[in-house]
Amino acid sequence: MDLSLTEDQAMIQQMAQKFAQSELAPVAQKLDSCGDRALFLSNLKQLAELGFMGLNVSEQYGGAQAGSVVFSLAITEIAKACASTAVTMSVTNMVGEVIQAVANQVQKEKYLPKLCSGEYAAGGFCLTESGAGSDPSSMKTSAVLNDGHWILNGAKQFITSAEFAGIFVVWAVTDPLAPRGKGISCFLVEANTPGLSISAAEDKMGQKASVTNEVVFNDCRIPQGALMGELNQGFKVAMTELAGGRIGVGSLALGIGLAAIDYAREYVTQRQQFGKKIADFQGIQWMLADAYTDLEASRLLLMNAADKKERALPFSKEASMAKLFASEKVNKVCYTALQLMGGAGYIKEYPLERFARDARITSIYEGTSEIQRIIIARELLKEIN
Numbered sequence: 001m002d003l004s005l006t007e008d009q010a011m012i013q014q015m016a017q018k019f020a021q022s023e024l025a026p027v028a029q030k031l032d033s034c035g036d037r038a039l040f041l042s043n044l045k046q047l048a049e050l051g052f053m054g055l056n057v058s059e060q061y062g063g064a065q066a067g068s069v070v071f072s073l074a075i076t077e078i079a080k081a082c083a084s085t086a087v088t089m090s091v092t093n094m095v096g097e098v099i100q101a102v103a104n105q106v107q108k109e110k111y112l113p114k115l116c117s118g119e120y121a122a123g124g125f126c127l128t129e130s131g132a133g134s135d136p137s138s139m140k141t142s143a144v145l146n147d148g149h150w151i152l153n154g155a156k157q158f159i160t161s162a163e164f165a166g167i168f169v170v171w172a173v174t175d176p177l178a179p180r181g182k183g184i185s186c187f188l189v190e191a192n193t194p195g196l197s198i199s200a201a202e203d204k205m206g207q208k209a210s211v212t213n214e215v216v217f218n219d220c221r222i223p224q225g226a227l228m229g230e231l232n233q234g235f236k237v238a239m240t241e242l243a244g245g246r247i248g249v250g251s252l253a254l255g256i257g258l259a260a261i262d263y264a265r266e267y268v269t270q271r272q273q274f275g276k277k278i279a280d281f282q283g284i285q286w287m288l289a290d291a292y293t294d295l296e297a298s299r300l301l302l303m304n305a306a307d308k309k310e311r312a313l314p315f316s317k318e319a320s321m322a323k324l325f326a327s328e329k330v331n332k333v334c335y336t337a338l339q340l341m342g343g344a345g346y347i348k349e350y351p352l353e354r355f356a357r358d359a360r361i362t363s364i365y366e367g368t369s370e371i372q373r374i375i376i377a378r379e380l381l382k383e384i385n
């Protein structure tokens with residue numbers, strides 16, 4: 001067993017690290033507090049130019065074709081500097097991957113180069129609705145075929161990057177009488193389509209520079225050819241794609257955790273109380289030891305899931321385990337890191353309170369921790385049946 005990175009993987013990781021630390025880290029606090037959209041979009045454009053918006057997309061369509069391990073490594077590096085940028089990058093990669101996996105040749109050639117090159121600032125993944133979060137099979141958005149066009153009606157909630165997205169992957173009910181999850185199809189909808197509107201961005205606790213909007217479809221007419229993949233088979237597509245996305249969220253959680261604890265480790269070697277550095281107290285050392293152990297375990301779970309995905313092996317259980325573990329642990333690690341800095345950890349002059357806010361959502365989006373446990377248990381029980 002060789003856990004070391006290949007030369008190419010290490011090189012792209014370093015590229016991500018260099019970009020993150022030189023371009024993103026210096027402005028992350030500013031983006032969090034004032035949401036300078038022009039600056040945020042310019043960072044996304046640079047990321048696309050470096051190949052980070054289509055890491056797992058074939059070179060044929062303008063992607064970097066670098067694999068799932070590199071995707072995980074790159075998201076972690078970007079998240080160490082700016083979690084908002086990392087989530088936008090993660091979802092855009094996910095949109096590219098789903099198009100590559102199920103779209104037809106015409107659709108792939110039309111949309112993937114724009115997504116990978118940054119011509120589209122981002123891609124939108126429209127699954128969740130106000131009444132269908134953990135249970136997306138209960139969605140109500142409908143698509144009805146009428147005179148050579150699909151007519152979409154309904155609303156998708158909490159859509160990452162919606163107001164920046166050039167293309168949306170949208171799930172809608174095409175057979176309302178079918179059993180649960182069997183009458184849902186997947187569509188490609190361009191951002192400027194009449195009948196599609198985007199509500200004002202939500203005011204969130206963390207990852208504030210990344211926008212999250214409602215996407216409303218009101219008699220939104222799209223061509224018949226906008227169907228992506230097979231009719232009524234869209235739910236399976238969503239579930240498969242979410243498994244890959246969970247590697248992204250877990251990797252993002254790992255990045256925030258590393259940034260938080262690295263910052264606090266530095267601090268405890270400087271801060272003096274009771275006449276010595278607080279790093280000399282064994283109680284402090286144990287906090288560091290536990291936090292780094294949790295993050296190392298997260299990293300190994302993520303690498304295992306990413307490696308399985310890259311080798312086209314089943315990886316859904318592993319991705320859920322990695323996402324569950326990394327996202328729960330990052331919240332604990334941020335708590336510890338903030339505690340290690342005492343009152344300074346709570347003050348906005350330092351980045352610890354931002355890390356703690358940014359970490360919180362990772363155990364919620366792309367399936368809550370409870371849903372990950374359901375997936376893991378289902379896979380475990382399947383193995384003995």
Ligand SMILES: Cc1cc2nc3c(=O)[nH]c(=O)nc-3n(C[C@H](O)[C@H](O)[C@H](O)COP(=O)(O)OP(=O)(O)OC[C@H]3O[C@@H](n4cnc5c(N)ncnc54)[C@H](O)[C@@H]3O)c2cc1C
Nearest residue numbers: 125126127128133134158159160212364365366367368370
């Ligand atoms: C910032 C942000 C960005 C997002 N981005 C996107 C996006 O780009 N695209 C998209 O489609 N969605 C997106 N989402 C939606 C996100 O994936 C959902 O919020 C998430 O899946 C949870 O759904 P919910 O909010 O409806 O919670 P609910 O499903 O209402 O869950 C509420 C609570 O009940 C628990 N629960 C539910 N069912 C069970 C069960 N069977 N057993 C035990 N506990 C259960 C949940 O774990 C949770 O604790 C985003 C959300 C946020 C906040």
